[in-house]
Amino acid sequence: MTLRVAVNLTWLRAGQVGGSQEYLLRQLTGLSECAGEKLDVTLFVQSGFGADHPQLAELFDYVEVKGAGRGRLLRIILEQTWVALKTRKFDLVHHGGGTMPRFAGKRTVLTVHDVQYLSFPENFSRLRLAYLSKIVPRSLRRATLVTTPSQYVRSRVIEKFGLDGARVRVVRHGIGADLVRSATSEGELRRRLRLENRDLIFLPAVTHPHKNHKFLLQLMTRYWTDKNLVLVCAGGKGRGEDAFMREVRRLNLDDRVIRLGRVSDDDRDGLLRISRALVFPSLYEGFGAPVIEAMQIGTPVIASDCAALPEVVGDAGLVLPLQIEKWADALTVVESKRNSLVTAGKERARNFSIAASGQDLFDCYMAALS
Secondary structure (H helix, E strand, O other): OOEEEEEEOOOOOOOOOOHHHHHHHHHHHHHHHHHOOOEEEEEEEOOOHHHHOHHHHHHOEEEEOOOOOOOHHHHHHHHHHHHHHHOOOOOEEEEOOOOOOOOOOOOEEEEOOOOHHHHOHHHOOHHHHHHHHHHHHHHHHHOOEEEEOOHHHHHHHHHHHOOOHHHEEEOOOOEOOOHHHHOOOHHHHHHHOOOOOOEEEEEEOOOOHHHOHHHHHHHHHHOOOOOOEEEEEEOOOOOOHHHHHHHHHHOOOOOOEEEOOOOOHHHHHHHHHHOOEEEEOOOOOOOOHHHHHHHHHOOOEEEEOOOOHHHHHOOOOEEEOOOHHHHOOHHHHHHHOHHHHHHHHHHHHHHHEHHHHHHHHHHHHHHHHO
């Protein structure tokens, strides 16, 4: 018997794909490989989904929820009414955005990407914090099964909300196998970004305060002082953007810090490939997909020991406490261990394939339906 599954992706904004969105989209791609005739999956999405995500639009039926992209309040209302009505006859409803409407379906899977608001409430507006503090616990209590991207988030959810551990499962991230094949060439990147004969370290992250960009500026000033070494920062402008750029100017690092905005996947992968290391001093990650992407490409990883990062990196990279002197010789250590780190990283990345992520999700669907 084929089971009908609805996936609520109305929170996924057209044309904007961040880490949590990529996480769901990739595991759905993997799901299509193992579901076969056992599942009939329909996605509920914002207008324009087919154009923005043609691969998934070809793999699954989808229903555009008109008006869901016009603001959070209207989306929530539509989830409570129109989406609830349309999904009522499905065997299972998967809510992928971390919260769940009151009328969510009899059997439900809820994906919680992180619980950063518990650790860093100052990173959230008062209104947003009040909303999450009320809605997240309620959603977790009602869900048949909860999925998280890491054991770290799973443990936090169980600990903070008193959930039965049997109801909370990890669905690992899935990283595509074609990163190196599609990466922009070194020659093109160096010409375009004027990086001829420069050594690179790379941080792909939105400039939110918890990404901790300024920690690297201290290192560039005190320890990583080689004038040939350039820190390349790619990603959108976050709440810490202005403070970060002021610090770059104050420390006279304008010629050693290249601040790119959002870059294409091909440029990101190309920059990873030509960098001495991915440097990731984040204060909080529910997973931290860039470290696995770097490992798959063959770039050593230097990461903080915060939140999920030690779990994700394991012994395939350098995991260091956020004390500046502990990072002082990290680039030298990476260079001395480069071959072994690259080998270990590629081996670790194999655990995070799109197929494995899809299988994890399929197993969770079947558990919720049993």
